[in-house]
Amino acid sequence: MRVLQIITHSNRGGAQVQVLAVARALMHAGHETSVAVGKTGWLTERLKEDGVAWHLLPSLEPTLNPISLMRARNEARMLGKHLNPEAVFAHAAHPTALLSALPGKRIAIVHGWSLAAQGVSWPVRWGAQIIYRILLHAADAIVCVSEADKKYGAAHCLIPTGIPVTIARNGIPPSVPVLLPRDKARKELGLSEKTFVVGAVARLTEQKRLDRVFAATHDPAWPSKARVVVLGYGPLEKTLAEQAGAHGLLRSDLKNPSEYLSAFDAFVIPSDFEGLPFAVLEAGAAGLPVIASAVDALPELLNHGRAGILIERGDVPALAEAVALLVKHPAHAHRLGTALKERVRTHYRERDMTDAILSTLTISNSSPPPRTALRDRMHS
Secondary structure (H helix, E strand, C coil): EEEEEEEECCCCCCCHHHHHHHHHHHHCCCCEEEEEEECCCCCHHHHHHCCCCEECCCCCCCCCCHHHHHHHHHHHHHHHHHHHCEEEEEEHHHHCCCCCHCEEEEEEECCCCCHHHCCHHHHHHHHHHHHHHHHHHHHCCCEEHHHHHHHHHHCCCCCCCCCCCCEEECCECCCCCCCCHHHHHHHCCCCCCEEEEEEEEECHHHCCHHHHHHHCCCCCCCCEEEEEEEECCCCCHHHCCCCCCCCEEECCCCCCCHHHHHHEEEEEEECCCCCCCHHHHHHCCCCCCCCECCCCCCHHHHHHCCEEEEECCCHHHHCCCCCHHHHHHHHHHHHHHHHHHHHHHHEEEEEHHHHHHHHHHHCCCCCCCCCCCHHHHCCC
């Protein structure tokens, strides 16, 4: 089967990791696979190494600007005529807007509801929910990366009636992450062995709210021996570097930041909203206790507090108290890390993820639900 995947950009992130894993699984299963991207980067480099064809859609941007979207749809339509795919996976909202311009079975993969999720101002959330309802009518099947995403989509009427939904939990292979020796990782980051390192590996965007971690260092509950280390890059790099202060460190120059998880004593993710972040899966596989906002799929991943510490979104004092708890009770920190490691290795495996996604290729669309008229209007 000829299968095309579409994604907006190629910078390393959860969706890009999944695209690569799915491309490899498709090749292994004997399918003819290719990927269309809006921008080149980490993903296109990996695809090239693996011998997977990729194509550039220059107008595909992380915006719903009507002019850019129209141009991207025209580019997608031309690519569709050239490749004639029998199935298309659209990763996230912007590629989903291109589905109706392409032939074959159309499968939308929801990596969290982003701007339609809780934690976003209500005017933006309301508008995004309307857009999702429209875009997903073009799909023959929908994939959610967590049970939480499926429940949220159903509760807010984001998933059109009659379209089958598959849950494909994000997963990682047993070989991930590859870690540096702890002493080497700490030395390269300039950290002493006595320091309790609260770390994050993330794209430096507003969604991640890493400013809250640095703000927590000024809370009275913050332990003096703890230091924040953030590894990643993104548009907020300069702002966060200024906020780091005496208790923080920001590094954006590392080629493989996840190798440095061995330098951490705990992992933190204080996001406003999430899908099912691969960074937390890797932290869990490394045996780290995790402190996370109780949003979207994170309570599901952390077994509702039995495999990590959950705090309310935006609660900076609670974040500081959670760090103090882990510093004061290392045995408890170890138990949480061990519980999450076992959970990740058992329930969040890459093979299970790719099998679930590829299973949507066999879903029959011989009797489509009554959304064809809307799709036809979008196609015209």
